[in-house]
Amino acid sequence: MAILSFYLLAAIALTSALSVVLQKKAMSSALSLIVCLGAIAMLYVQLDALFIAVIQVIVYAGAIMVLFLFVIMLLDPTSERLAPSLKSVAYAAVPLGVLLAVLLGQAIIVYRPASPSAREPAISDISAVGMRLFSSYVLTFEVTSILVLVAVVGAVILAKKKV
Amino acid sequence: MIPIQNYLVLAALLFFIGAVGVLIKRNVITMFMCIELMLNAVNLTFIAFSRHLGRIDGQIFVFFVMTVAAAEAAVGLAIIVALYRNRKTLNVDDASSMKW
Numbered sequence: 001m002a003i004l005s006f007y008l009l010a011a012i013a014l015t016s017a018l019s020v021v022l023q024k025k026a027m028s029s030a031l032s033l034i035v036c037l038g039a040i041a042m043l044y045v046q047l048d049a050l051f052i053a054v055i056q057v058i059v060y061a062g063a064i065m066v067l068f069l070f071v072i073m074l075l076d077p078t079s080e081r082l083a084p085s086l087k088s089v090a091y092a093a094v095p096l097g098v099l100l101a102v103l104l105g106q107a108i109i110v111y112r113p114a115s116p117s118a119r120e121p122a123i124s125d126i127s128a129v130g131m132r133l134f135s136s137y138v139l140t141f142e143v144t145s146i147l148v149l150v151a152v153v154g155a156v157i158l159a160k161k162k163v
Numbered sequence: 164m165i166p167i168q169n170y171l172v173l174a175a176l177l178f179f180i181g182a183v184g185v186l187i188k189r190n191v192i193t194m195f196m197c198i199e200l201m202l203n204a205v206n207l208t209f210i211a212f213s214r215h216l217g218r219i220d221g222q223i224f225v226f227f228v229m230t231v232a233a234a235e236a237a238v239g240l241a242i243i244v245a246l247y248r249n250r251k252t253l254n255v256d257d258a259s260s261m262k263w
Contacts, residue, residue, distance in 0.1 A: 002164070002165055003165055006165050006169060010169075010173045013173065013177060014173070014176060014177070014180070017176075017177050017180045017181070017200055018180060020180075020184060020193075020196060020197065020200060021180055021181075021183065021184035021187070021188065021197065026190055026192045026193050026196075029192075029193050029196055030192075030196060033196050033199065033200065036177075036200065036203070037203065040203050040206075040207055043170070043173075043207060043210075044207075044210055046165075047170070047210050047211060047213070047214040048214055049210045049213065049214070049222050049225075051222065051226075052206075052210060052222050052225050052226065055226065055229060056206075056229070059229050059233060060199075060203075060229065060232075063233060064199070064232065064233055064236045067236055067237065067240055068192065068195075068196065068236070068240070071192065071240045071243060071244060072192060074244070075192075075243070075244070075247050075253065089186065089187065090186075090187045092186075093183055093186030093187045094183065094187075096182075096186065097179055097182055097183035097186065100178075100179055100182055101175065101176065101179040104175035104178070104179070105172065105175060108168055108171045108172055108175060109168075111168075111171075123213060123214065123217060123218070123219050123222070128219055129219055129222055129223065129226075132219050132220070132223055133223055133226065137223050137227075140227060144227060144230050144231075147230070147231065147234055148230065148233075148234055150234075151233075151234035151235075151237050151238050152237070154237075154238050154241070155237040155238050155240075155241040156241075158238065158241035158242055158244075158245050159241040159244050159245060
């Protein structure tokens, strides 16, 4: 049952990911990407990462993709004719991509998963995630707040009418 | 329990699709979305290992990756808006004046 739902979700994720690349319109790509992110969120649920699954839906599908859709609708990239992609680049990209896939596949096949040691009691426990985030990783968390502040100021200054 | 290799292969395929997308697409917004796809593939790997090793650190890392992705999306889309305002184009080949 679990393996069946995994294959179903994997098929949805891969199909929508291919659709992101193959669609002509930016809007269609964005909508396909939302489907892909939703499928990955369900895979997170299957992997007992409930907090991350919820964050995936709220932050990625809810915030980041809405930002993308706003920009697409604001700029309306379909109104201008996009030059066809350079043929030479496309011919180089596909072999390089296949090489990347082969290398990754080889690494995964060779990899022998280490048997888990000292299993923590419950990785699906959100309070455990919070405890770890605010104990071992509290410095990283605080640095992240500076990053977000810089990003907010930078976005406002970049998008201002006159710099 | 599903073997971890299944998730790793799926994540590798998603990363591969995203990488090819960045290389063959010329629309800067679509290229940006392909980068998000690659980030998600890496996140899936993190979560798969978190589950397999029974450790929570992978989930914490994904949390930070998502924060950085959100900051990157805000700044990147602001740059795209500024580019469109100055050059009236979204094609990356028309904005290559800083290219060596």
